[in-house]
Amino acid sequence: MSTAATAMLRVCTAAGCRSRGGEQLRRHCATAATEAATEAATEAMAAGAPPLRVKGVGCLGPCSDGPLLAVDAEDTTRLFGFAADQASGRARAERVAAGLQQRLRATGSAPAGAELGTWRPPGAHLIPADDPFLALQRRLVLERCGLIDPGELDDALAAGAYRQLRAVLEQDDPAAVIAAVQRSGLRGRGGAAYPTGLKWQAVAAMAGQRKLVVCNGDEGDPGAFMDRTVLEGDPHGVLEGMAIAALAVGADHGFVYVRAEYPLAIARVRRAIAQAQRRGWLGTAIGGSRHGFDVEVRVGAGAYVCGEETALIHSIEGRRGTPRPRPPYPAERGAFGLPTLINNVETFANIPVLLRLGCEVYGRGTKVFSLTGPVRRGGVLEVPLGTSLRTIVETMGGGSASGRPIKAVQTGGPSGGCVPASALDVPVDDASLRALGTLLGSGGLVVLDAGTDMVDLAAFFMAFSREESCGKCIPCRCGTVQLELLLRKLLARRGTAADLAELERLCAVVSSASLCGLGQSAPRPLLSTLRHFRPEYTALLNAEAGQPQAVQP
Amino acid sequence: MNVCSLRIDDRALTVAAGTSLLLAARRAGIVIPSLCHLDGLTPVGACRLCLVEVDTAGPLAACVTAAAEGMRVRTDTPLLRDIRRSLVEMLFSEGNHTCAVCIADGDCELQTMALRVGMDHNRLPGRFPSRTVDLSHPLFGLDHNRCILCTRCVRVCDEVEGAHVWDVGWRGERCRIIAGLDQPWGAVDSCSHCGKCVEVCPTGALFHKGSCGGDHPSHPERLAALLRGRRRQEGPP
Ligand SMILES: Cc1cc2nc3c(=O)[nH]c(=O)nc-3n(C[C@H](O)[C@H](O)[C@H](O)COP(=O)(O)O)c2cc1C
Ligand code: SF4
Ligand code: SF4
Ligand code: SF4
Ligand code: FES
Ligand code: FES
Numbered sequence: 001m002s003t004a005a006t007a008m009l010r011v012c013t014a015a016g017c018r019s020r021g022g023e024q025l026r027r028h029c030a031t032a033a034t035e036a037a038t039e040a041a042t043e044a045m046a047a048g049a050p051p052l053r054v055k056g057v058g059c060l061g062p063c064s065d066g067p068l069l070a071v072d073a074e075d076t077t078r079l080f081g082f083a084a085d086q087a088s089g090r091a092r093a094e095r096v097a098a099g100l101q102q103r104l105r106a107t108g109s110a111p112a113g114a115e116l117g118t119w120r121p122p123g124a125h126l127i128p129a130d131d132p133f134l135a136l137q138r139r140l141v142l143e144r145c146g147l148i149d150p151g152e153l154d155d156a157l158a159a160g161a162y163r164q165l166r167a168v169l170e171q172d173d174p175a176a177v178i179a180a181v182q183r184s185g186l187r188g189r190g191g192a193a194y195p196t197g198l199k200w201q202a203v204a205a206m207a208g209q210r211k212l213v214v215c216n217g218d219e220g221d222p223g224a225f226m227d228r229t230v231l232e233g234d235p236h237g238v239l240e241g242m243a244i245a246a247l248a249v250g251a252d253h254g255f256v257y258v259r260a261e262y263p264l265a266i267a268r269v270r271r272a273i274a275q276a277q278r279r280g281w282l283g284t285a286i287g288g289s290r291h292g293f294d295v296e297v298r299v300g301a302g303a304y305v306c307g308e309e310t311a312l313i314h315s316i317e318g319r320r321g322t323p324r325p326r327p328p329y330p331a332e333r334g335a336f337g338l339p340t341l342i343n344n345v346e347t348f349a350n351i352p353v354l355l356r357l358g359c360e361v362y363g364r365g366t367k368v369f370s371l372t373g374p375v376r377r378g379g380v381l382e383v384p385l386g387t388s389l390r391t392i393v394e395t396m397g398g399g400s401a402s403g404r405p406i407k408a409v410q411t412g413g414p415s416g417g418c419v420p421a422s423a424l425d426v427p428v429d430d431a432s433l434r435a436l437g438t439l440l441g442s443g444g445l446v447v448l449d450a451g452t453d454m455v456d457l458a459a460f461f462m463a464f465s466r467e468e469s470c471g472k473c474i475p476c477r478c479g480t481v482q483l484e485l486l487l488r489k490l491l492a493r494r495g496t497a498a499d500l501a502e503l504e505r506l507c508a509v510v511s512s513a514s515l516c517g518l519g520q521s522a523p524r525p526l527l528s529t530l531r532h533f534r535p536e537y538t539a540l541l542n543a544e545a546g547q548p549q550a551v552q553p
Numbered sequence: 554m555n556v557c558s559l560r561i562d563d564r565a566l567t568v569a570a571g572t573s574l575l576l577a578a579r580r581a582g583i584v585i586p587s588l589c590h591l592d593g594l595t596p597v598g599a600c601r602l603c604l605v606e607v608d609t610a611g612p613l614a615a616c617v618t619a620a621a622e623g624m625r626v627r628t629d630t631p632l633l634r635d636i637r638r639s640l641v642e643m644l645f646s647e648g649n650h651t652c653a654v655c656i657a658d659g660d661c662e663l664q665t666m667a668l669r670v671g672m673d674h675n676r677l678p679g680r681f682p683s684r685t686v687d688l689s690h691p692l693f694g695l696d697h698n699r700c701i702l703c704t705r706c707v708r709v710c711d712e713v714e715g716a717h718v719w720d721v722g723w724r725g726e727r728c729r730i731i732a733g734l735d736q737p738w739g740a741v742d743s744c745s746h747c748g749k750c751v752e753v754c755p756t757g758a759l760f761h762k763g764s765c766g767g768d769h770p771s772h773p774e775r776l777a778a779l780l781r782g783r784r785r786q787e788g789p790p
Contacts, residue, residue, distance in 0.1 A: 322721075325597075469724065469726075473599050474600055474644060475636075478726070479643060481647075509639045512612050513601045513639075515601065
């Protein structure tokens with residue numbers, strides 16, 4: 001796509017790379033490019049060519065190699081990482097910028113970046129375009145992520161943002177939009193995998209003058225950062241999906257709920273909303289039509305349970321974020337008592353894509369995953385639904401990086417479970433993973449190697465659920481405490497077979513009696529490790545413990 | 554009136570559509586165990602004691618599930634019995650319940666429930682948390698050791714008295730009933746000293762100062778009578 005004249009440096013400034021000096025790298029490179037252009041102009045005693053464009057972009061994918069830098073020149077794109085570079089962020093930024101300036105100087109007044117085609121940033125290593133991590137992806141939701149500057153609406157517009165919204169406005173046929181979403185088979189990406197078209201239809205069917213659209217960006221699973229990536233890298237894609245949803249269901253107001261721990265995502269969404277409003281893509285009379293759609297950002301207050309839809313509604317209303325029984329579902333009575341459509345970030349981001357491609361080409365769609373743990377290459381990737389877990393972990397992620405074999409992959413966070421290494425050929429879709437006793441969940445994949453103690457892992461997740469329980473219902477508030485106590489007892493080798501049986505009995509009570517998904521799913525990591533790694537539990541049992549002690553006379 | 558017919562245990566009955574399963578069962582003479590529910594307050598479905606099995610669906614809370622045409626409801630199955638006993642055991646394990654020296658001994662819904670669900674001993678280890686007693690109010694006291702977080706006090710104060718003195722603070726096992734903005738009860742000006750929270754509290758957590766074991770004046774049933782009287786006085790709309 002890029003020609004010599006439009007050469008460009010794209011530096012990842014998303015949260016992952018930012019923590020490794022990505023923003024510093026971008027700033028130094030930008031300064032170097034400007035200085036080189038000024039020098040060239042002075043030497044030629046003429047108006048010089050515009051400086052090389054250095055753009056801060058969203059996540060480029062293999063975050064573990066970060067900070068990442070893409071060089072677009074001479075019709076090719078080359079991706080560089082600094083995985084082996086031990087320098088500080090500042091030293092690295094200065095070194096790369098010096099190298100860049102030198103190279104640009106050499107080209108003199110030639111178009112900026114003309115000779116970057118062979119340039120290798122000092123200290124960087126090339127991640128070849130045919131690396132499976134990149135080559136096996138199908139980037140639909142992440143299509144613009146890493147290409148555009150998420151702070152510049154023009155960049156997003158040039159790459160196709162809001163085109164589907166325009167088409168939907170022109171057709172002005174909400175039922176057709178819902179039918180298309182239904183035909184696509186899209187299911188919610190927030191964890192419950194509920195058919196999106198059905199949900200839209202339910203909200204559209206509700207009577208009432210006012211309805212709301214809410215985007216769930218609370219993303220609280222440990223090891224999950226897909227939604228953060230989407231919000232940071234292409235906020236307009238999410239806003240466009242929300243606006244289309246609003247037209248389809250007849251809503252005039254929306255909220256993007258983002259957890260407070262994502263300051264960059266919050267800033268970028270806020271900026272995107274302001275820019276879209278200025279250009280008439282949000283606000284009154286969007287795209288010059290008779291429809292209006294306003295969006296506000298709501299910042300979460302640090303509770304995992306606020307991702308549960310009814311708790312999220314309470315939180316938006318300014319109340320304590322605790323779940324309530326359903327029905328009534330949010331479609332009927334949501335925030336402020338109004339019919340409310342709640343979808344996940346990635347679900348909304350899928351909408352413009354599937355409308356553009358049509359059901360045929362869209363196929364089963366994709367899923368964005370965040371891959372972490374001891375793999376050679378980790379980060380964010382988007383693959384067709386149904387790709388095998390082995391392909392993702394071993395081929396794309398490059399397998400174990402610790403020297404120990406992979407033991408299992410944890411999916412679905414504290415609501416999910418483990419896929420043992422022997423079952424890695426499972427295709428990633430909700431039904432297949434449920435059959436294995438886990439969940440697709442929101443898309444966090446945590447790789448565990450042979451060094452992982454599965455009982456300890458179960459205790460970690462139980463402690464998480466215990467800590468994050470809202471405390472409203474007894475089985476979750478008290479049951480998670482009791483379950484963690486029993487796990488700790490086993491880990492301390494003080495547990496007996498009776499304790500193990502009690503553990504299983506309490507799991508059944510907590511999962512069947514709890515009010516919301518948090519409590520209902522809290523036992524799943526435990527049950528899943530019990531199912532696949534039971535010998536690790538029985539090995540901890542202590543036959544003597546609990547026996548009456550002989551009393552010395 | 555829109556009505557629906559359903560079966561609860563072995564009884565067939567017809568009730569107004571929208572009636573909760575808890576009330577429908579009561580009409581059929583079946584008293585489903587409950588703790589957080591109180592006639593006259595918004596149901597919250599929090600204690601989970603009223604869980605029933607509906608057809609093949611997993612357990613549902615009877616206090617917040619509406620009766621529907623053709624439903625088949627079971628209120629007493631081995632699964633439900635185990636759940637109920639476990640929930641009561643969890644409550645006893647979570648707080649500090651020493652009935653013999655409790656103001657509510659003999660007049661306590663938790664104690665009665667323990668007997669009802671057959672809790673002859675607690676299978677769960679006690680947590681013995683360190684909790685406080687708030688005696689800052691001139692008339693009443695709050696003993697957090699006995700509180701089961703049913704939120705009846707929160708709801709009656711907000712919905713019936715309109716003072717909204719109470720709320721739940723913190724989360725999970727650290728949850729605690731708080732007055733005002735987590736102030737001593739006596740320092741909260743909006744408290745009108747009406748005593749409704751004390752009256753609806755199912756345990757010995759809220760009490761009249763000066764009363765002692767045996768004369769604990771807990772009268773949750775008075776709330777329904779009060780609301781009936783109010784409605785009569787206000788007349789038809
Ligand atoms: C404890 C708990 C936490 C949740 N957290 C999230 C979350 O962070 N993000 C999300 O999109 N959905 C989350 N959900 C699921 C939501 O309740 C809801 O199903 C989802 O937002 C609907 O959107 P979707 O249909 O597009 O998936 C959570 C559910 C539970 C029970
Ligand atoms: S299951 Fe847990 S998080 Fe959900 S309502 Fe009950 S206590 Fe709260
Ligand atoms: S509140 Fe009830 S169960 Fe608790 S100690 Fe008092 S009488 Fe016993
Ligand atoms: S003080 Fe009494 S009424 Fe209030 S939550 Fe505790 S047990 Fe329930
Ligand atoms: S955050 Fe930079 S590549 Fe993922
Ligand atoms: S009475 Fe129904 S949940 Fe408490």
